[in-house]
Amino acid sequence: MVWDPNTCRILEIAIIVTDRDLNPLHEGIEFVLKQSDYFLDKMDDWNKTTHKKSGLIDKVKISSLDEQVVEERILDYLFNLYQQELHPLGEFNSPG
Template sequence: MSEPLLKPELNAEPARSKPLDAGEQRPNETYLVWLDMEMSGLRPEVDRILEVATVVTDSQLNCLAESEAIAIHQPDAVLDAMDAWNKGTHGRSGLIDRVKQSQQSERDAELYMLDFLSSWVPAGKSPLCGNSIGQDRRFMARYMPELERYFHYRNLDVSTLKELCKRWRPELAKGFEKRSAHTALADIRESIDELRYYREHFLRLQ
């Protein structure tokens, strides 16, 4: 088993965290863990993970900490097998170059994420949060099973609210426009912003 030898210069953005308020304790079972992966395709049976990142928020969606966005090395055969959409999208974002330069394996990235999350959220407490997160979970179960088991079996999928909003309040659905950068950290931040939007305009808790 190799130890993760992270090279932040290969990542799009560095990890960052917010100082805890006085009296706040961690790990905290009410915190939420957001995850996004960029993959070489949609089929975990043949495609692979190219990038992974996580963000921890409190229960009110305030960002507490961001992991590194880890580009995972994959052989040329995996990259060459991508379809035109993936080659174009990940080429424009710079992810393909980062994957080629990376020395991190899927196991390295998994160990890093487990270490990062363990200081914020106890195992088995946070649902897996994100957009269309079931797809990420399929890839995690195959290539990062220990990380997949760290989450509660439930998912908090922002896509559920998106689909309900489109059907029940279509005029509100147009109020949030996604940029869809297709990089892991940017997509997580956008998912959190989207849930904040639905909380304010669609759910209207207050």
């Protein structure tokens, strides 16, 4: 495993939906997630330095979005994008 879910948390997530040639189909979404000082203190020195310098840690501390809220917003975004942008008539094509 790349990271330990017991001590590591997602700080920021962005999604851009593309076609097979990686051309964006929509402008995308981005979220900064609220995380407790407990998890921020568990970061290694590289992450602490990098994310402090970029301002991400400050954004995390003032964010009101928890993981569950962000998950729901991402699923809503993808569902709505699929329904409205990719299949504007709500039609689903099936082979045969």
